Amino acid sequence: xxxxxxxxxxxxxxxxxxxxxxxxxxxxxxxxxxxxxxxxxxxxxxxxxxxxxxxxxxxxxxxxxxxxxxxxxxxxxxxxxxxxxxxxxxxxxxxxxxxxxxxxxxxxxxxxxxxxxxxxxxxxxxxxxxxxxxxxxxxxxxxxxxxxxxxxxxxxxxxxxxxxxxxxxxxxxxxxxxxxxxxxxxxxxxxxxxxxxxxxxxxxxxxxxxxxxxxxxxxxxxxxxxxxxxxxxxxxxxxxxxxxxxxxxxxxxxxxxxxxxxxxxxxxxxxxxxxxxxxxxxxxxxxxxxxxxxxxxxxxxxxxxxxxxxxxxxxxxxxxxxxxxxxxxxxxxxxxxxxxxxxxxxxxxxxxxxxxxxxxxxxxxxxxxxxxxxxxxxxxxxxxxxxxxxxxxxxxxxxxxxxxxxxxxxxxxxxxxxxxxxxxxxxxxxxxxxxxxxxxxxxxxxxxxxxxxxxxxxxxxxxxxxxxxxxxxxxxxxxxxxxxxxxxxxxxxxxx
Amino acid sequence: xxxxxxxxxxxxxxxxxxxxxxxxxxxxxxxxxxxxxxxxxxxxxxxxxxxxxxxxxxxxxxxxxxxxxxxxxxxxxxxxxxxxxxxxxxxxxxxxxxxxxxxxxxxxxxxxxxxxxxxxxxxxxxxxxxxxxxxxxxxxxxxxx
Numbered sequence: 001x002x003x004x005x006x007x008x009x010x011x012x013x014x015x016x017x018x019x020x021x022x023x024x025x026x027x028x029x030x031x032x033x034x035x036x037x038x039x040x041x042x043x044x045x046x047x048x049x050x051x052x053x054x055x056x057x058x059x060x061x062x063x064x065x066x067x068x069x070x071x072x073x074x075x076x077x078x079x080x081x082x083x084x085x086x087x088x089x090x091x092x093x094x095x096x097x098x099x100x101x102x103x104x105x106x107x108x109x110x111x112x113x114x115x116x117x118x119x120x121x122x123x124x125x126x127x128x129x130x131x132x133x134x135x136x137x138x139x140x141x142x143x144x145x146x147x148x149x150x151x152x153x154x155x156x157x158x159x160x161x162x163x164x165x166x167x168x169x170x171x172x173x174x175x176x177x178x179x180x181x182x183x184x185x186x187x188x189x190x191x192x193x194x195x196x197x198x199x200x201x202x203x204x205x206x207x208x209x210x211x212x213x214x215x216x217x218x219x220x221x222x223x224x225x226x227x228x229x230x231x232x233x234x235x236x237x238x239x240x241x242x243x244x245x246x247x248x249x250x251x252x253x254x255x256x257x258x259x260x261x262x263x264x265x266x267x268x269x270x271x272x273x274x275x276x277x278x279x280x281x282x283x284x285x286x287x288x289x290x291x292x293x294x295x296x297x298x299x300x301x302x303x304x305x306x307x308x309x310x311x312x313x314x315x316x317x318x319x320x321x322x323x324x325x326x327x328x329x330x331x332x333x334x335x336x337x338x339x340x341x342x343x344x345x346x347x348x349x350x351x352x353x354x355x356x357x358x359x360x361x362x363x364x365x366x367x368x369x370x371x372x373x374x375x376x377x378x379x380x381x382x383x384x385x386x387x388x389x390x391x392x393x394x395x396x397x398x399x400x401x402x403x404x405x406x407x408x409x410x411x412x413x414x415x416x417x418x419x420x421x422x423x424x425x426x427x428x429x430x431x432x433x434x435x436x437x438x439x440x441x442x443x444x445x446x447x448x449x450x451x452x453x454x455x456x457x458x459x460x461x462x463x464x465x466x467x468x469x470x471x472x473x474x475x476x477x478x479x480x481x482x483x484x485x486x487x488x489x490x491x492x493x494x495x496x
Numbered sequence: 497x498x499x500x501x502x503x504x505x506x507x508x509x510x511x512x513x514x515x516x517x518x519x520x521x522x523x524x525x526x527x528x529x530x531x532x533x534x535x536x537x538x539x540x541x542x543x544x545x546x547x548x549x550x551x552x553x554x555x556x557x558x559x560x561x562x563x564x565x566x567x568x569x570x571x572x573x574x575x576x577x578x579x580x581x582x583x584x585x586x587x588x589x590x591x592x593x594x595x596x597x598x599x600x601x602x603x604x605x606x607x608x609x610x611x612x613x614x615x616x617x618x619x620x621x622x623x624x625x626x627x628x629x630x631x632x633x634x635x636x637x638x639x640x641x
Contacts, residue, residue: 090553106503106562109553114560274612280564281613317564322500329503332563454560 003370004105004327007095012043014189016052016213017196019059020206025052025213031186036102036335036376037325043100045189048214053183053221056212060152060179061227063207068149068177070205076123076175081202083119086112086195093194095327097163100188102334102376103286104326108163114459115167115195118477121459122171128482129176141494147486149177150229150253154222156243157184158234159337160289160398163191168463169232169255172481174208181210181228183218187338219243228252230484232476234291236396237422237468244471255484256471257291257463259396260424263417264294264453265439266310267410267430268301274451275429276317282427282453284321284333284380288400289341291469292425292447292454296386296393297404298413311384311404315361318380318402324369331369335376336399342378345399349381352392352403357383363400388416396422410435418444423466425455446470497570502562502617505606506552508570509621510545512599515577517541519595522579523588530638537631544624551620565610565617573602586640596632600625 012033015022025046033043067075086093094108103111133144153173157166166182173180184192196211212218222228223246230253233243237258247254264282266275282294297314299307326334336342346364353359359381366379378400386393386403393403407413417426427449428439436450446464447455457463462475474484499505517538524534552562575595579588607621 104501104503104563106501107560109503110560110562113553113555271612277564277613278561281561285560285563321564329501329507330498332500456560 002328003325004095004329006099006327007092008042008099008190011041012190012193014043014045014193014213016046016048016056017193017200017209017211018052018056019063019210020200020204023052023055025049027052033100033188033190035099036337037372039373039375043190045186045213047186048212048218050217050221053212053214053218054225056181056210057152057154057222057225057227059207060181060210063205064149064151064179067174067179067205067208070177072126072129072175072177075177076125078202078204079119079123079171079175082171082198082204083116083123085198085202086116086119089194089198090116093163093191096190096194097188098326098334100190101159101162101337102326104331104334105329107286107334108326111161111164114456115164117459118164118167119171121478122175125175125482128479129486131488137492141492143490143492146489146491147176147482148489149485150487152179152181152228153230153232153485154181154183154228156219156222156231156233156235157182157192159185159187160286160291162188163195165234166192166195168234168476169481170209172477173485174204176482176485178229178485179208179210181212181222183212183214183222186213186215189213223247223252224250226250230254233257240471241468253484254472255474255476257465257476258469258471259398259422260291260293260465260469261295261394261396261420261422262293262424263296263298263413263420263426265298265300265407265410265413265417265426265428267428267432267435268303268306269431269435270429271431271451272310272313276313278429278451278453279314280317280321280332283402284318284400285454287333287336287378288345289337289398290454292456293398294427294453295397295401295403296388297402298407298416299404300407300410300413302408307406311360314402314404315382318361318382321380322369323366323377323379325372328370333380333400336378337376339375341399342376345378345397345401348392348395348397348399348401352383352386352390352401355390355392357386357390357392357403360384360404388419394420410438414439414442418442421468424469425449427451427453427455446475499568499570500563500566502552502565502610502614505566505568506548506617508573509548509602509606512573512602513541513545515575516595516599518577519579519592523592526579526588527585533634533638540627544627547624548617548620551616555614555616561613565613566606567609568602568606573598589635589638589640593632593635596628596635600628600632603628
């Protein structure tokens with residue numbers, strides 16, 4: 001298969017989008033954005049100054065009074081136009097994600113579709129944001145609740161889904177009448193710049209949506225800023241915990257989605273033929289760089305023959321995965337997004353070996369389809385005999401590594417899952433409704449899969465999370481997001 | 497050539513639909529008496545492309561799970577794209593039937609392989625396979641010359 005045409009032809013000089021204008025940064029610091037496959041620089045992103053970050057917040061704050069007075073119907077018309085523009089640019093946006101992140105074109109298209117779905121659901125705000133009322137709570141006295149926007153919200157974005165993740169929040173924030181500042185990941189900020197271009201074209205008023213580039217310093221300024229009413233973050237639990245604490249100290253609302261260590265529990269009665277490809281997607285999709293990726297594969301039962309048969313099928317399928325440039329349609333797994341990410345995964349593999357797990361598929365020297373540097377590539381990797389207290393059994397690897405464990409029974413498997421400090425997206429594979437229900441009922445997991453390896457909730461459901469995978473009360477997406485981005489104002493009235 | 501990803505399979509389906517539409521348009525030019533049938537098939541092929549692409553681009557899980565949904569051999573579904581000058585009407589009908597049978601097999605096998613993983617794409621494939629079975633019956637009912 002030929003490699004699809006690259007949409008980025010020359011090095012993009014990225015700017016901040018503040019108050020409806022593209023503004024070059026005064027900062028002397030900038031990072032090169034490198035295509036992880038071709039190793040070519042495709043963009044340069046500034047590390048904005050503190051004043052630039054504050055200018056973005058100021059623009060958002062000043063845009064808020066007019067925007068909140070704009071009728072919800074008029075607000076969502078901007079979103080309808082944005083959706084249209086995203087559809088028109090669907091393929092270009094998807095290929096750009098592949099170029100800046102490395103994921104396959106199928107995965108990028110999935111990400112684009114999912115981002116658009118957030119916009120689609122947020123266009124329902126005129127119905128979704130309505131309050132409720134009750135006449136005669138006492139004779140002649142009525143009471144009702146109104147949901148009102150709060151002001152400026154910000155998002156600190158991760159690198160693993162550069163297009164989609166900020167859209168878990170921004171369409172809901174803007175549709176409910178808030179204004180927004182997004183700080184893209186400095187590792188792959190191009191998608192967010194492209195979204196801002198479309199937002200500009202869609203006719204959103206200046207200041208309603210702002211993009212400011214930067215790293216931890218920029219994030220710190222946003223989190224400290226008194227005009228920011230709430231923050232949303234997706235990233236590691238360690239940083240997430242600090243952000244949640246900071247938001248508590250500064251009185252901000254927060255949705256903080258952290259790390260994960262997801263268990264894929266395979267029952268002896270599972271449909272093996274259907275389960276194996278679902279597990280390939282789960283463990284190796286997006287090169288394992290997602291918080292819903294399978295990490296620990298738990299094969300249930302005392303039957304050694306089933307265990308061996310299933311493991312062999314899993315390893316065989318993993319060993320056949322085609323690794324290369326995601327713009328080649330035949331490629332099933334791209335590289336890690338950065339050399340650092342690869343080094344981190346290699347460190348985990350070394351630890352797995354040192355701690356006594358058996359390496360049954362070694363991805364450290366992958367066969368790469370095409371003439372590309374090995375710099376970011378790592379192949380599918382499988383460890384057997386992993387104990388839950390080993391580093392690779394308990395910590396998030398964020399790469400294409402499967403840790404295989406055994407459990408004697410479903411009960412033991414659920415206990416294994418619940419012993420993890422994380423609770424993000426765990427799944428069971430079974431043909432038994434009873435087992436599925438038992439798992440769903442007892443498992444401590446914000447998102448649960450039943451014969452589904454990637455438990456990603458759709459835009460109209462909350463993206464949940466439990467334990468150290470989530471800090472907050474309300475979640476992103478769906479009705480939770482609408483409640484998060486609005487305050488309840490309760491009116492009690494009597495006319496004399 | 498192996499087809500493993502949804503992206504490849506969708507591109508391949510588009511190619512089959514376009515090439516088979518091309519054959520029907522050639523048949524329409526060569527045998528205008530049955531032109532309506534051939535051109536209807538060609539139009540339907542283009543609708544099939546839209547149907548398949550809508551399923552693929554429109555459903556998130558299909559794209560996310562797409563990299564591991566298939567294991568097909570493209571070579572076993574290819575057919576001669578054109579019609580030789582010397583080919584007579586009866587042989588041309590036979591060529592169309594053989595082509596349709598290969599395309600039906602492609603859609604059916606692709607649907608079966610992906611049905612436990614994806615959602616809308618296999619459904620679209622199965623629907624097109626069923627439609628094309630009706631087409632084969634039509635082709636076989638046409639009188640030879």
